[in-house]
Amino acid sequence: MSADTCLSSAQQRLWFVWQLRPDGNEYNVPRATRLRGALDVGALQRAIDRLVARHDALRASFPTVAGAPVLRIAAEASVPLPLTDLSALPTAEREAALGEAVARAALAPFDLESGPVLRAELIRLAPDDHALVLTFHHIAVDGWSMGIIDRELSALYAVMVADGDDPLPAPGRSYRDCVAAERRLLESPRRHEALDHWRAELAGAPLELALPTDRPHPTTPSFAGDSRAFPLPPELAEHVDAVAARYRVTRFQRWSGSQLPWKPTGTRRGRWVARSGRRRRPTGSPRESPSDRYSA
Known part of the structure; x- marks a missing residue:
């Protein structure tokens, strides 16, 4: 276990929102991948564990110490890979059951105090047809880093199937290093220059979006939005x-x-x-x- 350190600014915001809604799932980042063909489940488990070992942000938890959150990185962690077997269902029912299983996995809330910030589940539809569901909390990943995770997990699985060693170079720096760099920036004179700039730019900006809506806004957000x-x-x-x-x-x-x-x-x-x-x-x-x- 490494020494506790402070959170990044983005993590502080997400931790605060989680404190308000610990049962919320609006900051879950699910990734469902269909895997057709022969699958080595053991190799997949080892690939996921190696991915977590490479990136300290995936081993993070955010306990509260003396009334404030801290970033705590576990020295090592293994992500369970439970198997949900739908292969006994009639073929016509499997896809619907798959959708329900993926939704359950993707929408379950996280406990940021104790972690983990990553969950995995393997869903079997047939001996040669699976779906891998990885669900992250946004406090540990973003859209940019998900591209890295996809590439690395694919490469790691390929070598684990062949009982090879991790072929990937070590990450250039840890998340803790990046948080420390941001902290130094926020404590520098540039922070005050940026604050002065944006205070001037936003002076007089409206604090409320006063537009007519087709229905009253709820007191508590439902997050039941949609996209087009x-x-x-x-x-x-x-x-x-x-x-x-x-x-x-x-x-x-x-x-x-x-x-x-x-x-x-x-x-x-x-x-x-x-x-x-x-x-x-x-x-x-x-x-x-x-x-x-x-x-x-």
Whole structure:
């Protein structure tokens, strides 16, 4: 067990939310992968354990000491890989049962005080058809690091099947190193410069989004949201890219800022002004801090 240390800023926010809703699952990060063909379950278990051994963030827990959370890294940890066998079900019922099993695994809450921050489950539909469900808490991973996890787990399983050694180079730095680097940055003069900048930029910004809604907002968030995907017409995508290049911003920044130039009636911006009574409003989006890239 390594010495306790402080959390990163992102982890502090997620820990605080977890304290408010310890039974919540909105920050679960599930990954379900269909595995067709012969599967060596023992090799898969060893590959998962080796993955956890490589990355200290996957061995983390966040107990409270003297009223404040600390980051505690276990020296070693093994992630159980329970098997749920659906192969005895009629073929027509297996896919529905698989969906239910994946949802149960993905939605179960985590206990950040004692850990772990990663759960694994193997679901068998047939001798040559499985689904691997890995569920992480967002306090340990993000979308960027999930790409690393996918690549490394695949490579580790391949060598474990052949009884080989870990072929991957050691991570360049630990998560604890990244947290320490962020802490030094926050204690430097740059922190005060950044605070002064954003206080000036956000001065006078509205504190409440005053828009009419189709139903009252609940007192307690339900997190029962949804998403919609739609393709952009090629000509619109080209226009967005051209404007983004002109102003030296990303496509995402341009698309997010497409509502910023105020225009009069008949436009989305004009409707915003009419409904909210404001000509300025802040927008925000999640981002990762340098300390989140622990696997780099």
